[in-house]
Amino acid sequence: MTTETERPIEPDRVRAPNIRDVARVAGVSYQTVSRVLNDSPNIRPETLQRVRDAIDELGYRPNQAARALVTSRSRTIGVLAAQTVHYGPATSIQAIETAAREAGYRLSITNISSSEYASIKSGLDYLMSQAVEALIVIAPQVRVFEAINDLQVGVPFVTLEATGLSSDHSLWVDQVQGARMATRHLIELGHTEIMHISGPQDWIEAEARMQGFLRELGDADLRTRAPILGDWTASFGYYAGLELLRYRDFTAVFAGNDQMALGFMHACREMGLSVPGDISIVGFDDVPEAAHFAPPLTTVRQNFAEIGRRAIALLLGELRGETDLSHDPVQPELIIRESTARASRLG
Amino acid sequence: MTTETERPIEPDRVRAPNIRDVARVAGVSYQTVSRVLNDSPNIRPETLQRVRDAIDELGYRPNQAARALVTSRSRTIGVLAAQTVHYGPATSIQAIETAAREAGYRLSITNISSSEYASIKSGLDYLMSQAVEALIVIAPQVRVFEAINDLQVGVPFVTLEATGLSSDHSLWVDQVQGARMATRHLIELGHTEIMHISGPQDWIEAEARMQGFLRELGDADLRTRAPILGDWTASFGYYAGLELLRYRDFTAVFAGNDQMALGFMHACREMGLSVPGDISIVGFDDVPEAAHFAPPLTTVRQNFAEIGRRAIALLLGELRGETDLSHDPVQPELIIRESTARASRLG
DNA sequence: GGCGCGGATGTGAACGTACACATCGCGACA
DNA sequence: TGTCGCGATGTGTACGTTCACATCCGCGCC
Structure with a gap:
């Protein structure tokens, strides 16, 4: 005699089926149902099947909260x-x-x-x-x-x-490596005056890209200039470009990400400068849109x-x-x- | 005499403090702690404070699983x-x-x-x-x-x-409305041959934008042409552009989103066509980068x-x-x- | 033929909380 | 002064599951 039969029937209140309901339908104990749910070995195939059928019949779903509570x-x-x-x-x-x-x-x-x-x-x-x-x-x-x-x-x-x-x-x-690749590419193209627009200082990846940039420049004995600290947005790239291009003492830019590169190219257009004719630009990330920028952006792909x-x-x-x-x-x-x-x- | 004192001490096993631990420290019943946690009224300020202090002292956090279990x-x-x-x-x-x-x-x-x-x-x-x-x-x-x-x-x-x-x-x-605004803008600029590059057919919003486009065209008694079904990507916009621009029997494009508009503009450049000189383009979404496309994109902003x-x-x-x-x-x-x-x- | 063993299954307890209800004390009112 | 009401607090129980342990049965072995 189980205690389940003593539970009063509540017709209005629909309660989700629990492990004991499944057990009753399958004609086993609730512990056996639990075993089935947890893929425990040593269950007779016939019993296994009966429990699975009962689960399907009732549309039973394990209660995650109860599980989490007991297993912590x-x-x-x-x-x-x-x-x-x-x-x-x-x-x-x-x-x-x-x-x-x-x-x-x-x-x-x-x-x-x-x-x-x-x-x-x-x-x-x-x-x-x-x-x-x-x-x-x-x-x-x-x-x-x-x-x-x-x-x-x-x-x-x-x-x-x-x-x-x-x-x-x-x-x-390897952000440092990626930044070095981008910088080296520019150097190999003959650029000696290269600008870096970095991401926010508190992003370690921005810091890493900056390090890679500076190290590569150092290895090539090129003049290093203070990177501009940006905020990853295209708008920042744009306004930074408008500002920097007033002097035009550089021929290449390594941007911390593709968005800032996009903004910078926008600034170039507005200043009447050609990319890559006057200014070469490399981005970082390879967002899906980068291939369709004007011009299509050279960039560093991350997986x-x-x-x-x-x-x-x-x-x-x-x-x-x-x-x-x-x-x-x-x-x-x-x-x-x-x-x-x-x-x-x-x- | 509470049952808590009977619990054997387990020095190695660190257990997260629970509501009863808090109660013991605060010198109240666990139910009172529960009341504090649930912002129940009718708690003496002094008691409230004692409980809060106990919570802080123990670093107690309510167990979400237990809560979820009992409240379902x-x-x-x-x-x-x-x-x-x-x-x-x-x-x-x-x-x-x-x-x-x-x-x-x-x-x-x-x-x-x-x-x-x-x-x-x-x-x-x-x-x-x-x-x-x-x-x-x-x-x-x-x-x-x-x-x-x-x-x-x-x-x-x-x-x-x-x-x-x-x-x-x-x-x-209101996508229909947005699409109508975009289309009307093109019509008001004198365009009569307008192309639509739509999103995937099973996206209702793509469908809605298409509807808006077709209705606005219909209201203006303009020729409607079958929209191109795309996949939201810039690449699709690009290849669709390369294909469509071979005929050049239209002067404006309404793209289903900004990415496809970007790709389409890329195709225009490659075909030697000027935007907006030869072709006008409207996008949809107003992604943050859209303002820096070449040229900056006219588009429909969604909040x-x-x-x-x-x-x-x-x-x-x-x-x-x-x-x-x-x-x-x-x-x-x-x-x-x-x-x-x-x-x-x-x- | 009794005993041990292990596979298969069942029983009791615990997890931490909220709800329903019980209790206590105190002031207001008849 | 007794009682009612209410604010403040305490006790019992249920939620659904898993873990530890108990039980049962059949088979092989000495």
Whole structure:
């Protein structure tokens, strides 16, 4: 005699079927149903089938909350992101989402509105309140590390698109290498006066690209000039261009991303300068539109999706207790199009 | 005598503090702590303070899983999305995320890889397995409605950026109106032979823009020609342009989005045609880069963020049981830049 | 033929919270 | 002064699942 029969019938209140309902229909105990749900071995094929039929018949779905409560595993991976409207982060997140879902994890994404410490902390706080099991950071990372320490985030984490500082937890396209490739390309075309428009200073990847740029210039014994600190937007590239082109003491520009390159080319047109006739320009990212800019943009391609997939693979490995967390940086690729040409003489 | 004292001490196993731990520290019952957490009235200020201090001291965080279990409310809103890397969806999602978080909801986003029924169903299935309380759809909607019916999704939902078919559940920028504005602008400039490059047929918004285009043309008694069905990408716009421009029996193009407009302008350059001298082009969306295209693109601005915010507001209202779900479409805005000019004579 | 063993299945308890209800104390009112 | 009402707080229970342990059965072995 089971206790289930004593439960009063509630005709109005429709309750989702639970594990005991399934058990009753299948004629087994609820524990057996649980075993079926968790792919436990040692179940008679006949029993297995009966339980599966009962599940289908009732349209039963396991209650994730109850599972999470008893196992104290949320099966959630947190993503702390900034600027998710941009092509790079968006592509990575999409890959992360797919990979996570396949591994039975869900994602909790939160956008931070500014790179201020308070904003980062509040985003992190939000994610921790959801008991995420791991953390992926796609954001200006300089202050994020502080926040992760301060909040005693006790879960595995990786940062995307960063480089250098904390290689144990970073997964990255080799930004320095990419920047060097872009710069070397310009040098090889005979440019000696090269300008760099960088991303915001607190983005590690902006910093890395700047480093690559400066190192390559140093290796070639060329004059280095202070990079302009931008904000990744096309508008910034445009206004920076209007300003810089008044002097015209350079023949090439390496932009921190494709958007700023686009804005800069706009400024060139407006100043009556030809790209690449007067000014050569290289971007970074290879957004899908870059091939159709005027002129089509020479740029550095990053495999954002690959980075996303690797992030999940790395975290899952760590959650499983694996210790071999080696990860080579993803290599970027220089895509040569029509925005670069041999250096013109400075007028 | 409480039972807590009987619990054996486990020094190695660190357990997150729970509501009873807080109660013990604050010297109250766990129910009082629960009341504090849920902003219940009728708590003595002094007691309130003691509980809050205890919470801070222990670093206590409510266990969401336990909450979800007992209330049978997941506090999760599902987002079924496609093409999240695009500017429009990405912007909307960001706004949704912010609004949801402010309202105490989290988001579960899933991308569908194709617009096939199986893919939609599997995405929907995934979201339902998370017991989402409401659903936001940003995807090709034609088949989504079928899937929502088939799966007996018993939760409130809205579709974004759609129009027409199911106005009860749709929240939209008035795409028809936007398309009419774009088309009328071209007509007013004297263009009579106007081409339309549309988005994929199964996107309702593509359909709506096409409808607006055709209606405006009809109202002006102009010849209508079969729109080209594209895929939203710049590359498609480019190749379509190369093909179409061989005939040059039109002087203006209304593109379904800014990316296709960009690709088309690229094709114009390659064919030696001037924009807007020979061909006028209007886009749709007003992505941030559009102002820096060559030439800066005349386009229809949509307030994606507003749409996202409204979606959450609408769903929260429905969850609260409000019945007044009236929602006016968001009005788009024509942004006139330099890619349109008076019609040239056809050569 | 008794005993041990392991495969298959069942029972009790716990996870952390919110809801329904019970209790306590105190002031107002008849 | 007794009682009613209400503000403030405490106790029991349920949510749906998994884990640890218990039980049952049949088979092989000495």
